Amino acid sequence: MTHCVPFTVKTGAMKRRWSDTLEGECSDGKWRRFQHPLVQTAFMFLGEFLCFITVFIYKGIFSFLRRRGQMSAEDENILTRGEFELSPLRLFLPAALDVIASIMLLTGLYLTYVSSFQMLRVAALIFVGIFSAIHLNQTLSARHWMAMFTISCGIMVILSIDVQRVGYDRFLLPNWDSNAVLTGNLLVLCAQIFHAGKYVYEEKFLKGTNIPTMLVTGWQGVFGLLITILVGVCLNFLPSPVPLNHNSRGVFDDLGDVLPQLRSNPTLWAPLIIFIFSSALYNFTSLTIIKYSSSANRLLADGLRVLIIWWMAFMLEWEMFNFITVMGFIILQMGTVAYRNAIFxxxxxxxxxxxxxxxxxxxxxxxxxxxxxxxxxxxxxxxxI
Known part of the structure; x- marks a missing residue:
């Protein structure tokens, strides 16, 4: 189960970056990049909603087999094992936090480097540790604080080098401006606060109930999709400054450009469809790890994702090799390893x-x-002595 997390994270990040690099004809006739964080967020929750449909399909199959007198392993199947009676509104808060974090993440990914995007997501471990100590009564030892300090040092290295390398490493950047890259990095960091709150809430909820994680994922997809639609209607009319207004009407996310871009460039469907299914698998495996382990271990399970994505971005020539970035990655991994175990x-x-x-x-x-x-x-x- 833990091996699915780095694979799905790698797939999701690379496919989102791939869709950001593709262009399509907008409603005003100009070709622009597919910058639609709200649409991508909606596709993510659509994947989670598929989990909702899947669990009831399995439930119906087991009920049919039981009526026919055949053996049914419904209570042993990981998809349907547990109680189905719950208050769905209790999952509204994590879905809302996920919507806010996802929009900020996708906007930040568009503005910054994909490797920096993944490295900065390690910051969620800091906020998860703090929120767990506050809401789950978990004790943070000296090594945990030292690990958080080490991760903070690695983040500072990444932020500083990104501002400097804009001058020579800007192949896929929409704006050749250090302020835009710094804005993207800060959006990614701020998103980790909301994600950390979501993870801690899910841990407290899942460990206090016996509800199938697939059903929880599905309900979050339902609420997340509804919230994204409501937020999308508002942001469709919100004027935005450069570089967040690369669309026909100069708003945050021009939904009127989506269909024309998809029609003019059918290749855009490929990363979006892959993103739907990878999001479903990623959120299901993440909730399963949180239920049977902890939210901190859920973040530690995908520790190899940064190295894999940085290597793929380098091989695809999306980014140039930078030694300081590697040093920042090493510092982040030292903090992650120290948080997992007092290895030193x-x-x-x-x-x-x-x-x-x-x-x-x-x-x-x-x-x-x-x-x-x-x-x-x-x-x-x-x-x-």
Whole structure:
């Protein structure tokens, strides 16, 4: 299950970036990039809504088999195992948080580098740790705080190098402006606050009930789709500054350009369709990990996603190789590993234990006599600790 998370995250991020690079003819006759964060968010929740349909299809199949007297493993199937009685409105809040975070993420992805987009998402671990300590009564030890500080240092490295490399690495950037890239990075960071709140709420909800995660994913898709439609109607008329107004009417998201762009460039359907199914799988696996583990482990499960996406962006020539970016990635991974386990403390303890064993072995040799029998130890200076 944990192996599905980095795969689906990698697929979702790359497909969203792919759709951002494709162009289509807008309603005013000009060809522009497919910059529609609201439409992409709606497709994401459409994928979650498919989980809602899937779980009831499975439920109907098991009911049909039971009526025919055949063996049914409904209670053992991960898709239908659990109780189906719940208050759907309890899932309205995480869906609303997901809508806000997704719109900010997709807008930030359009403005910045895809590798930086993925690296900055590690910041969610900081907010998850803080929110878990507040709402789930989890204890944060010294190593957790040290890991958060290390992750913060890595984020500062990424932010600083992105502002500098705009001058020479700007192949897919819509605006060759360091302020636009910094705005995209800050949007990604702010989105992690909402995502962290969503993860902690889901953990508290799922561990207090026995509801199938597929059903929870489906209800979030229902509410998320409705909220996105309402927000989309408002943002369709909201005037926006450069670089957020690359459409026919200069608004945040011109929904009137969507169908003309899809008709003029059918290739746009490919990343959107893949994004629908990858979003469904990603959210289902994420909720399953949260239910049986924790929201922090859900973020740690996709630790390889940053390296994979950075490598793919480099191979596709979307970005240029930058040594400072690699250093930022290493610092982020050090913080992630330290949060998962006190690996550096374990190394220190192992080193101290090996030194003490060597000292005791030397002491045992010194206290023995020539016949190999134990003797009286000689006076020796005390070990300084």
């Amino acid at each position: 403390i374990e190394w220190y303890r192992s080193l101290i234990a090996s030194v003490m064993r060597r000292r005791y072995a030397d002491l045992s040799n010194d206290t023995g006599n020539d016949n190999g029998e134990p003797g009286v130890s000689t006076n020796r200076p005390a070990d300084a």
